[in-house]
Amino acid sequence: MTSLRRTPPASSTGNMSHKNYDSDTLSERGGNDYVRQKRRRQSDEDIIMLSNKIDQYFSELKQQNAELRDSLQFMSDKYDTTLNMISKMEEKRLEDKKQIAKLEERLEFMIASIEIRNIPSSSKENKKKETKEDICELVQGFAKTLSVSLNESDIKDVYRVTTNKETIKPIIIELNRPRKPVYVSEVLTSRTQKIYHMARQFVKDYNYSYCWTSRGTIYIRKTEGEQAIRIESEEDLNKLKLKQ
Template structure:
């Protein structure tokens, strides 16, 4: 039996479909897809935002924890620093107290030393109370104590002061670097004062003051100076006093009983020099 052929479809047989049918929003499948896509995108964004927020929270938590750790460390350091400051303060107070005690002990020692120096000066002055110092007397080749004693007796005769060999307790020449004076230790302070007073009168009443010519020594006349045998301290004070007297025109500067005195003019007040500070006070008043 022969097959029945179906005629092919022609375009005229097809129902025309417009392209706009696929683009309409009224299609439920397309709207759903778009909505799903939007939801997915929104969720993705939310996830991203949530992830960023979690990271931010984690970061802030870590930073806050680090800050807390730093604060804790600073507090611990402050505690240690305060302990160190307290320890230093205690040590400072202890050191300050020790220093005060040392300064007090030093002041007491200084006063004690000054007291000892004054006592030593007094003893030395007493030991030299009856001594004379003769300067510029030439040395002889065969100089002996007996020969020096005879020279002193001859000097005493020249200034009209009675003196015998027994009045001389000791006599010797000092072997100093600059000058070599002769020290005479007499038997009494009164005898020493008589000798100095006689010398003062002799030099005052005679233009030809005491010199080697009065001892009939050969050569040019050399002035002979006789004074008290001063201690080292008084010797320096006497030098400074004479220097000050020359600068400020003090008329008198002398020693008596181992002490130094100044007087501005005849009848002016007597100034006793006890220390170099007295010289400084007078010099500041210039």
């Protein structure tokens, strides 16, 4: 007969140990999952924070670029405006230069030339054609009447000019250039003459560049291009002194 061997029952202590091991393993796995989830959440939060910072940085950078672009555009517009102003000023300077040349030429002619009107021709009395010598004698006689010394050597040329309105032709006397400069100024009242003298002294003392009269009114100017200042009384000069 075959003998049967009875398998002893499993020890209750071994089962308990196995159950405890499974429980610890599950707890450890749960703890690891929690840590991983926590780290994952922390990593996500860090990524979001970093992304926000990057967005903020680029937003500020865009704003700075926009401001820089606006500044560059402003400077470009100002540069174009300045070039335009310089171009216009240069054109104005050339026009003024031409005008000054014309005025100097005209002034030179005015200083060296005299026009006399309503002196009848000597040819009517002598019944002969009037010559240059006749006109010269008329001019010298006219100067003598005015107590003005006018020698024949002072006269460069003398002639009559034709006009549409006058029956007696005016006489033009071209004089030789005087050795001394000729100054032409307005006739001012004694009060205006006194203020004009004070204004010229003020211009010298306070480094102003210009002082002149126009139609009996006194003007001064600090530098070229500035607005002219009208001087009507000594009080106007005193006010300007207080501002210096």
